[in-house]
Amino acid sequence: MPAPPPPAAARSGPARALERLGLSTPEALALHLPLRYEDETRLTPLSEARPGETVQVEAVVQEARVEFRPRRQLVVRLADEVGDTLVLRFVNFYPSHQKTLVPGTRVRARGELRGGYFGREMVHPAFKVVQGDTPLSAKLTPVYPTTAALPQAYLRKAVASGLQRAALAELLPPGVVPAGLPTLREALQFLHHPPPDARLETLEDHSHPAWQRLKFEELLAQQLAQAQSRQERAQLSAPALRARPGGLHEKLLCALPFGLTAAQLRVGREIAADLAAPRPMHRLLQGDVGAGKTVVAALAAAVAIDAGWQCALMAPTEILAEQHVAKLVQWLEPLGVQVAWLTGGRRGKARDRTLEAVASGAAALVVGTHAVIQQDVHFARLGLAVVDEQHRFGVAQRLALRHKLKSADAAGGLEPHLLMMTATPIPRTLAMSYFADLEVSTIDELPPGRSPIVTKVIADNRRDELIGRVRDELAGGRQAYWVCPLIDEAEGDGGAAPRGGRPLAELRNATETHQQLTAALPGCEVGLIHGRLPASEKAAVMARFKSGELGVLVATTVIEVGVDVPNASLMVVEHSERFGLAQLHQLRGRVGRGSVASVCVLMYSSPLSDSGKQRLRAMVETTDGFEIARRDLEIRGPGEFMGARQSGDALLRFADLAEDAPLLAQARRVAGGLLAAHPEAARAQVRRWLGQQVEYLKA
Ligand code: ADP
Ligand code: MG
Secondary structure (H helix, E strand, C coil): CCCCCCCCCHHHHHHHHHHHCCCHHHHHHCCCCCCEEEEECCCCHHHHCCCCCEEEEEEEEEEEEEEECCCCEEEEEECCCCEEEEEEEEECCCCCCHHCCCCEEEEEEEEECEEHHHEEEEECCCCEEECCCCCCCCCCCCCCCCCCCHHHHHHHHHHHHHHCCCCCCCCCCCCCCCCCCCCCHHHHHHHHCCCCCHHHHHHHCCCCHHHHHHHHHHHHHHHHHHHHHHHHCCCCCCCCEEECCCCHHHHHHHHHCCCCCCCHHHHHHEEEEECCCCCCCCCEECCCCCCCHHHHHHHHHHHHHHCEEEEHHHHHHHHHHHHHHHHHHHHHHHHHHCCEEECCCCCCCHHHHHHHHHHHHCCEEEEECHHHHHHCCCCCCCCEEEEHHCCCCCHHHHHHHHHHHHHHHCCECCCEEEEEEEEECCCCHHCCCCCCEEEEEECCCCCCCCEEEEEEEEEEEHHHHHHHHHHHHCCCCCCCECCCCCCCCCCCCCCCCCCCCCHHHCCCCCCHHHHHHHHHHCCCCEEEEECCCCCCHHHHEEEHHHHCCCCCCEEEEHHHCCCCCCEEEEEEEECCHHCEEEEHHHHHCCCCCCCCCCCEEEECCCCCHHHHHHHHHHHHHCCCCCHHHHHHHHHHHHHHHCCHHHHHHCCCCCCCCCCCCHHHHHHHHHHHHHHHHCCCHHHHHHHHHHHHHHHCCCC
C-alpha cells in the first residue's frame, strides 16, 4: 500500500521552496523558463580546450589528495586516453567527494578551464562519474532561476515532470496564432530542452519562434481580458446626459475668463459624446501638467448637473481637493450650483450637514479626497464621477470607487459615468496593452501665453548662489517654491519616497531649510508645508502663499500634484536625484503657470547614480510630458505607470512591450473577432494566462 502523502507542514525543504516560488501546479512549472542553458551534449578533448572556455571533458582519475597550501583543498589529477592532464580543485568538499574520486574512476567534468601554473585546471567543476559508454545528453541542459533552498537538480526534475503533466492543449482556433509559430506544447518543450544545434542567441534575446509563441499567448490573453471588460461595460446602463443649448454648460463657457484651447474643445466633445450615450463612460483624460484639465472636468460636471444628476470629483490630496473646491465654487456657484466639500479631516455637524445635502441631491457637485466614496456617503443621483490624478490612488481606493459606482444605482440600475484624469501620460504601447479597456482623450497643447520653463541642474554646493537667485525673484514681485525630500531626520513623508540608501540625516530637511531661508531673506515671509501638518493648517499656508503673503514656500512633495499659483516663477528641488522622473516633471509643473518666464533648479549632491544622471538629463532636455513618460518607461520599465495595475502579478511575464510591438498589434487585431466568434476559447485563454489577476487589470 502506498504511504499517505506527508502533511503540508512536513513537506521537505525543496517542496516548500517550490511552493514559495509559486510553482505548485504542473502549468506553473511548465512556464518556469530557464535562465540559460549548459551544453552537456559534447565532450571537448583536453588538448583542444582553451583556457577561459567553459567545456565538458572526460578523463580518468590518477590521483586524489588533500593539500593544505595555500589552504585546505581536495586536488584531483586526471588524464585522458592520449595522456593530456587536468587538475580539479575543490576547496569545499565532503567525504563523499573523496570516496568517489578515487584512482581509476572515469569522470565527466564541466566548468571553466584555467591555464594554471602547473597546467590545465578547473575549480569546483560540476562532475559526474561515468562509464566508458555513458551517453551524452541529447539536449541542452536548462538552468532555472531558483533559490538557495531549491537545488537546481531537484528543480529540473520538477519542471520536467510538470511539463509532462501540464494541460497545454491548444485553445485557439486556427488562423489566430501568427503563421510559423509552434504549438504551445512544442514551444515549451523546446524552451526547456532545446536540441544541441539550437541558436542560443535567439533563445537569449527571446526572438526564437518558441518565445514568440509564449509572448503572443500572453499578449492575446491581456487583450481579450480588456475586450471582455469593455463588453461587460457595454451591457451596463447609464443616464444619457446631453448638453442643452443654452444650458449650464454653455453658461459656464461664457463666464470663463479665458477661451478654451482647440485641444480642450476637442476632448470636451469626446467626453460629451460619451456622456450622451446610455452606457457608462470609462475615459481617461490625459494632458500635461498645466494643460487645463480641471475646466474640462467642470464642463462635464455642468452637463451632468444640468441634466439633473450629481457629480463627484475626487482628488488624491487635501491640498488639491481644496484648490478644486475654490475654483469650482468660483466658476459654478454664481450659476446656481451648490458645491459640497468632503475630506477625511472633517467630522461632526458640518460633515453631517454635507452628507445630508449629498443624500438629498441638494449638493449637485461634491468635491473632496477619497472621503467622497466612503461608505456612509450616499448620493441621491450620482451621474458622473471624476477622479483627478487617478494614478495617485491606491488599489483599495480604486476598488472602493468601483464598488461605489456599482452601488450608486438608486435610480434604477444606472451606473454613473467615469472620467479619470492624469498628467502622467501613458506611453502608446502601454495605452494599447494594459490600458486597452479605456477610452483615452489627450490634451496635447498648453493654453496660450505660457513661457517655457528653463531647467537647470546644479550641485548643492552652490546653494548660497541659489538663495541670491530667490532674492532676485522676490524683488521682481514673484514667488518661489523650495522642495525638500523629507520633513525631518526621523521619518519619511509619505509621498516623498527618497531614492537610494543614504542616511536620512544627510538629507537637508524642510524645517531646517525653512529656518535658513527665513534668516537669509529678511523682509520676506517664508512658509512651510508638509504632510504632517493638520489639514486646516495646510490649507491656511496654501492660502497665504496663493495670496502672495508668503514669498517662498518650503515644501515636501505634498505640493507635487495640481497646486496652481501662477505668480510662482522659481522652483528649487533639493536632492532632485532622489525623485522619480514623473515626480520631477510634476514638481516643475508648479511653475510656468502664468505668463512670467520661469526657472526650475534641480539641485543634486554627488555622486550621481547612472539612473539619477539619466533622469536629470531628461529633465533638462525636454519639458514635454509625453517624452518624459517615454524616457521614464525606458529607465524604469512599465511597473510605475500602473497605479492599481502596479501589482507585479498583473505585469507581463514573457512579452516586452518595447520589443514586441508587432506581436501586440497582431494580438489586438485578432482579439475582438476571437471574443465574438469563440467566446469560450477566449475565456479559457484569459483564465489560463491571467487567472485571478484579471481583477487587477480593471481600472
Ligand atoms: P492641469 O491640467 O495640470 O490640471 P489646470 O486645470 O490646473 O491644469 O490648469 C492650469 C491653469 O491654466 C489654471 O489656472 C487654469 O485656470 C488655466 N487654464 C486652463 N485652461 C486655460 C485656457 N484655455 N486658457 C488660459 N488658461 C487656462
Ligand atoms: Mg490638475
